[in-house]
Amino acid sequence: RFQRRNRPCRYDIDCFTPSFLSIFESLVPSEEEIAKQKQLLTSLSRLINEEWPNSKLYLYGSCANSFGFSNSDIDLCLSIDDTEISKVDIILKLADILQAGNLQNIQPLTRARVPIVKLMDPETGLSCDICVNNLLAVVNTKLLRDYAQIDRRLRQLAFIVKHWAKSRRVNETYQGTLSSYAYVIMCIHLLQQRRILPCLQEMEATYYATVDDSNCAYFDQVDKLNNYGAHNRDTVSRLLWAFFHYWAYEHDYTRDVISIRTGRIMSKEQKDWTRRVGNDRHLICIEDPFEISHDLGRVVDKFSIKILREEFERAANILQFDSNPITALFEPY
Ligand code: ATP
Ligand code: MG
Known part of the structure; x- marks a missing residue:
C-alpha cells in the first residue's frame, strides 16, 4: 500500500x-433543454402563486447546480411561510392544485423521509419532484454552482x-x-x-x-x-x-x-x-x-x-x- x-x-x-x-x-444538457426547464418553473410558479401568493418556487439539485446530465429529472422546492398548515397537508393541497392545472402522473409521497409530489408536465415532457421548505438544499445548490464557475x-x-x-x-x-x-x-x-x-x-x-x-x-x-x-x-x-x-x-x-x-x-x-x-x-x-x-x-x-x-x-x-x-x-x- x-x-x-x-x-x-x-x-x-x-x-x-x-x-x-x-x-x-x-x-451536458442542451440550451433547448435548459429553456424547457425554465419554462416549466415559470408555469408552475404562476399556477401555485394563485393559491399561495406569498410562496416561492425554487429550482435546486442537478438542474440548478450545473452538475446535471441531460434528461435528468427536475428538483423543485416550494418555500411557503404558513405555520397553520402541516407539511403533509401542503403536499396534499399542492397535488390538488397541480391536478386542477392539468399536470399529469401526480403522486403525493407524504410518508417519504423528504415528502414530495411527483408530476409530469405534458407541455415539455419533463418530470419533476416538488418538496416543501427544504431551503438548505437551495443554498447548497447555489454553493455548488458558484464553485463550478471558478x-x-x-x-x-x-x-x-x-x-x-x-x-x-x-x-x-x-x-x-x-x-x-x-x-x-x-x-x-x-x-x-x-x-x-x-x-x-x-x-x-x-x-x-x-x-x-x-x-x-x-x-x-x-x-x-x-x-x-x-x-x-x-x-x-x-x-x-x-x-x-x-x-x-x-x-x-x-x-x-x-x-x-x-x-x-x-x-x-x-x-x-x-x-x-x-x-x-x-x-x-x-x-x-x-x-x-x-x-x-x-x-x-x-x-x-x-x-x-x-x-x-x-x-x-x-x-x-x-x-x-x-x-x-x-x-x-
Ligand atoms: P443526479 O444527476 O444524480 O440527479 P443531483 O445533483 O440531483 O444528481 P442528488 O444527490 O439527487 O443530486 O441531490 C439533489 C440535491 O439535493 C442536491 O443538489 C442537494 O442540494 C440536495 N441533497 C442531496 N443529498 C443531500 C444530503 N445528503 N444532504 C443535504 N442535501 C442533499
Ligand atoms: Mg436529482
Missing part, C-alpha cells in the same frame, strides 16, 4: 484528455465521476453508496487540495442565508476568482487519476473527514464521529458544507464500503495501467 500510495501518475495520461472531454460534452475543470471532473458512478452502480444511496451531491463535494475537495479552487466559506462573506439553525455565509462573487486555479495546469485526465488514487490509496478511512467548509481534512475525533451512533457508521466521512453535523457518508455500511473501495481501486488501476482506460472505466457493472 505504501508503494501504491506514492506511485506517480502514468506519463501518457494527458493523451486521454480529448476523449474524456468529449464524454463530458455528450452529457474553474471549468470542476464541472468536467464531476461529470465524469458521476458518469463512472452511475455506470458502476455506486450512485445509489438506498443501496448504501453515495449520492451525486456527495461525489461533487469530493471533487471540490480534491481541487481545493490542489489550489485549483479556494475555500469560499473561509473567505469574507458576501452572501448570507439563515436556514433553520444553520448559518450559511460565504464569498459568492466568484466572477472575481476566475483566474484562481490558472497556476495549476493539470488536465481533467490527470485530475481524474488523482481523484481515484486519493480514494483508493491515500485517504485515511480510519481517521479522516473531508471538509470543503474548512478547505482541510479534519479528524473524526474533532467531529466526534469516532463511533457508530444509530445508523451513522462514519465509514467514509464527508462533511456537509452547511449542516455540519451531517456526514454525507452515513448511508455507507460495512458491505457497501467494501464495494466502494474496490471500485475506487479498480478505477485507479485502470487509469494507471489500462491501454484503453476509457472503455474499461465506464464498463457497465
Whole structure:
C-alpha cells in the first residue's frame, strides 16, 4: 500500500484528455433543454402563486447546480411561510392544485423521509419532484454552482465521476453508496487540495442565508476568482487519476473527514464521529458544507464500503495501467 500510495501518475495520461472531454460534452444538457426547464418553473410558479401568493418556487439539485446530465429529472422546492398548515397537508393541497392545472402522473409521497409530489408536465415532457421548505438544499445548490464557475475543470471532473458512478452502480444511496451531491463535494475537495479552487466559506462573506439553525455565509462573487486555479495546469485526465488514487490509496478511512467548509481534512475525533451512533457508521466521512453535523457518508455500511473501495481501486488501476482506460472505466457493472 505504501508503494501504491506514492506511485506517480502514468506519463501518457494527458493523451486521454480529448476523449474524456468529449464524454463530458455528450452529457451536458442542451440550451433547448435548459429553456424547457425554465419554462416549466415559470408555469408552475404562476399556477401555485394563485393559491399561495406569498410562496416561492425554487429550482435546486442537478438542474440548478450545473452538475446535471441531460434528461435528468427536475428538483423543485416550494418555500411557503404558513405555520397553520402541516407539511403533509401542503403536499396534499399542492397535488390538488397541480391536478386542477392539468399536470399529469401526480403522486403525493407524504410518508417519504423528504415528502414530495411527483408530476409530469405534458407541455415539455419533463418530470419533476416538488418538496416543501427544504431551503438548505437551495443554498447548497447555489454553493455548488458558484464553485463550478471558478474553474471549468470542476464541472468536467464531476461529470465524469458521476458518469463512472452511475455506470458502476455506486450512485445509489438506498443501496448504501453515495449520492451525486456527495461525489461533487469530493471533487471540490480534491481541487481545493490542489489550489485549483479556494475555500469560499473561509473567505469574507458576501452572501448570507439563515436556514433553520444553520448559518450559511460565504464569498459568492466568484466572477472575481476566475483566474484562481490558472497556476495549476493539470488536465481533467490527470485530475481524474488523482481523484481515484486519493480514494483508493491515500485517504485515511480510519481517521479522516473531508471538509470543503474548512478547505482541510479534519479528524473524526474533532467531529466526534469516532463511533457508530444509530445508523451513522462514519465509514467514509464527508462533511456537509452547511449542516455540519451531517456526514454525507452515513448511508455507507460495512458491505457497501467494501464495494466502494474496490471500485475506487479498480478505477485507479485502470487509469494507471489500462491501454484503453476509457472503455474499461465506464464498463457497465
Ligand atoms: P443526479 O444527476 O444524480 O440527479 P443531483 O445533483 O440531483 O444528481 P442528488 O444527490 O439527487 O443530486 O441531490 C439533489 C440535491 O439535493 C442536491 O443538489 C442537494 O442540494 C440536495 N441533497 C442531496 N443529498 C443531500 C444530503 N445528503 N444532504 C443535504 N442535501 C442533499
Ligand atoms: Mg436529482
